Structures are given as structure tokens and as C-alpha cells.
Amino acid sequence: MLAQKMQDALNAQVLMEAESSQIYLAMASWAEIQPGIDNVTEFFYRHSDEERAHMLKLIHFINERGGFAMIPALSQPSPTYPSIHHAFKELLNHEIKVSESINNLVDIALQEKDYATHNFLQWYVAEQIEEEALARIMNDKLEMIGDDKSGLYLFDRDILNVNVVGGGE
Numbered sequence: 001m002l003a004q005k006m007q008d009a010l011n012a013q014v015l016m017e018a019e020s021s022q023i024y025l026a027m028a029s030w031a032e033i034q035p036g037i038d039n040v041t042e043f044f045y046r047h048s049d050e051e052r053a054h055m056l057k058l059i060h061f062i063n064e065r066g067g068f069a070m071i072p073a074l075s076q077p078s079p080t081y082p083s084i085h086h087a088f089k090e091l092l093n094h095e096i097k098v099s100e101s102i103n104n105l106v107d108i109a110l111q112e113k114d115y116a117t118h119n120f121l122q123w124y125v126a127e128q129i130e131e132e133a134l135a136r137i138m139n140d141k142l143e144m145i146g147d148d149k150s151g152l153y154l155f156d157r158d159i160l161n162v163n164v165v166g167g168g169e
């Protein structure tokens, strides 16, 4: 059985994963109407789906442990971005916040001596390391590319081979 404090914190994480999915969906829709970045668009759509999978994994865990996963209302994400680099900067900043939130959940699990939840959360800890690293690499590349259109062409081509990490399985 989940302690109330643990359940509330996990439900807050459900919201965070749902908002991640929504933010990346907004990035995907914006990218889709920009010329020549079809693969970046696809990357954001896939990333949005992955975040939904992270949310579902939490929902099932909360309910299976005798709690109740609340499906939250979502706030509207930014619908447009000044540039692709701005979108990827926001993605990195968002992932850093998610990592902090996961670390906070791990702290609570330890305080509550809830070792099952602690064990469950290790998947998210590993996932965040990969997601942050990937976001940093992309931001470094975009920093180098600047306004160079051929650089952006190659960035879009190469992102085809990037696996969005962690589908929640």
C-alpha cells in the first residue's frame, strides 16, 4: 500500500509526464509547419508519445499498489518557438526539471522506507540521465550550426537515427 505522501508525489509526476508529452506535441505541431525539418518534426512526435508512455507506466504502478492515479488537467504549452534551437533549449530545461522531480520522488521513497517504489523509480533515474545527455548533445550541435542552413539540413537528416530513449517498457 502506498503512503499518502508517496501517492501524492507520484500523482504530481503523472502531471509532469503528461505536460512533457503535451509540450513536445506542441513542438511537433509547430515544427510540422516549418519548411525542411520533417525529421525534427517526427522526433518531437515520437518524444511526445514516449512521455505519454512514461505517464502510463506511473498510472499503472500507482493503481497496482493500491493507490489511485488521478488524471490531471493540463496547461497550454507554448504554441510557437522563435527557432529550432529555442525549442531544443526548452526541451533541455524541461528535462532538467523532470530529473529534479524524479530525484525528489526517490528521496520521498527513502524517507517512507518504500523500497518497492524506490526500485520502480530507478528506471526513471536511468531514463533521465539518457534524456538529458541527448538533449545536451542536440543543443551543442545547434549552437555550432547557428543560422547555417546546410548545417540545419544535416541536423534534420541525422536526427533520423536518434532513438528517443525509454518507451516505458
Ligand code: OFO
Pocket (backbone or CB within 6 Å): 017, 020, 050, 051, 054, 094, 095, 098, 127, 128, 131
Ligand atoms: Fe519522461 O522523460 Fe522526459 O520528461
